[in-house]
Amino acid sequence: MIPTKANLEKLRQEKKKKPKVHQKISNTFIENTISKNNLSTLKTIYYLSSALESFDLSEFKDSKIITLKIDKREMLKFTGLSVDTIIKTTKQMQETSITFHDEKDGIIEGMSLLPRYNFIPNKNIVEIDLYVRIAKMIINVKKNYTPMNVKDLMHIKNKHSLRLLALLCRISNYDEKVAKRKHMDIDELNNFFGTNYKKWSLIELKIIKPIKEELDNNSKLSFVYEANFEKLGRGRPAFRNVTIDVIENSKKTLY
Structure with a gap:
């Protein structure tokens, strides 16, 4: 039978009804930080993935909060963003929440992507707090770009x-x-x-x-x-x- 536009449209609608991989997880990291945010947010996340390389997170619980102290000049040079853009971007990231749903035990846990940030006037230090669980995810973002150099991004x-x-x-x-x-x-x-x-x-x-x-x-x-x-x-x-x-x-x- 020769396929018709009506048949193809019917198949397409049926395909849409199938559950997606991340459909059962509300506000997933991928959806909120990769798919829906702007270029400045993505670049900030890639920079954080490099900054986190010096941290050994294996001994920390996922619920622990760690503090990154970042050289603002290095961050500006690396990302090519302005100070105002980075401040606006970190504020947007703080407003992003991520919900983890453990289907086995029925546990629902919510975390802020960026619980706290601190831009100190007239100083070149930026403080950013992250949950260890989120920090591990940010590190994994960098792995998506092997064999690329993140700085080239x-x-x-x-x-x-x-x-x-x-x-x-x-x-x-x-x-x-x-x-x-x-x-x-x-x-x-x-x-x-x-x-x-x-x-x-x-x-x-x-x-x-x-x-x-x-x-x-x-x-x-x-x-x-x-x-x-x-x-x-x-x-x-x-x-x-x-x-x-x-x-x-x-x-x-x-x-």
């Missing part, structure tokens, strides 16, 4: 580029026998980038092409892509999905 200006770059890094670490590629349909693209486009042509114009241009110019990893279409009766072929292949920028070859 500061050259990225588009938050969509950072999101896709994290995916490209994970794909690049697939087993050598596994193809370094990803297929994404319209719904998956919109969910991934936090957008609501109805047509592939708009996603390509507004999201994919700008990301590719930025990663080609600023990243060790980039990608090539191919849109896949399928024939629906006598009408114009409908977009099915896009195939994204990781490439190593210096060689311009598939990873």
